Amino acid sequence: MSVEYLQSFLKDLKALKQIASSKNDNFLLPGKERSLSLLKKSFSIGMEIVWTQHAEERQQQWEQRLGITQQEVEAVTTNPEQVIPDDEGILIAQSRRGNGLLRVPSVEIGSTKRILTVNMNSFNQVLESALQLTYGQQEMLIKILQNRYHESRRTEIAMDAQQTLDDSVRASFSTTHLRMSS
Structure with a gap:
């Protein structure tokens, strides 16, 4: 995956964000001759899933290459392992799939x-993209990854500590309760 591909992807996301906020069911993508139509599909918890034609086309491409179905994409959208919000209101739902990451911006x-759109990134693709960055961008990426790793690790340690405290309180309570009942 090249830097040009990533830049094109980001440009598409920004254009799609603009049209996604439209109240119309048909709209014109900047720089494109044809309009996109929305494909609507309801799902059980009351939120209606709306597929842009672009997203459906990308899903079909990924289905041909890796067997990624619409149901799988909707499952990631409704129940992702992680959601990353961006500054422009786009939520990127993502879940691991095989040796890669299935990403669904909405x-x-x-x-x-x-x-x-729908995108699948393998670890090797991500690594190759990172290697295309300038040294300064690579250093920034490393710092961002380190910060996120440390934040995730702190959260995990705090949850473990809370679980240990909860277990200790339960054990203390049950020991005290047993002594009193004897």
């Missing part, structure tokens, strides 16, 4: 979740 508008 925006929530009212009671709808509009799927903007």
Whole structure:
């Protein structure tokens, strides 16, 4: 995956964000001759999933290459392992799939979740993309990854500590309760 591909992807996301906020079911992508139509699909918890034509086309490409179905994409959208919000209101739902990461950017508008695109990144693709960055960008990426890793690790340690305290209180309570009942 090249830097040009990533830049193109980000440009598409920004354009899709603009059209996703439109109230119309048909809209024109900047720089494109044809309009996109929305494919609507409801799901059980009351949020309506809306597929842009671009997202459906990307999903079909990934289905041909890796067997990624619409149901799988919707499952990631509705129950992701992680959601990364960006500064422009796009939510990137992602879950691990095989040796890669299935990413589904979407925006929530009212009671709808509009799927903007579908992307699958393998570890090797991510690594190759990172190696295409300048040294300064690579250093920044390393710092961001380290900070996120440390934050995740602190959260995990805090949860473990809380669990240990809870277990200790329960054990103390049950020991005290047994002594009193004897």
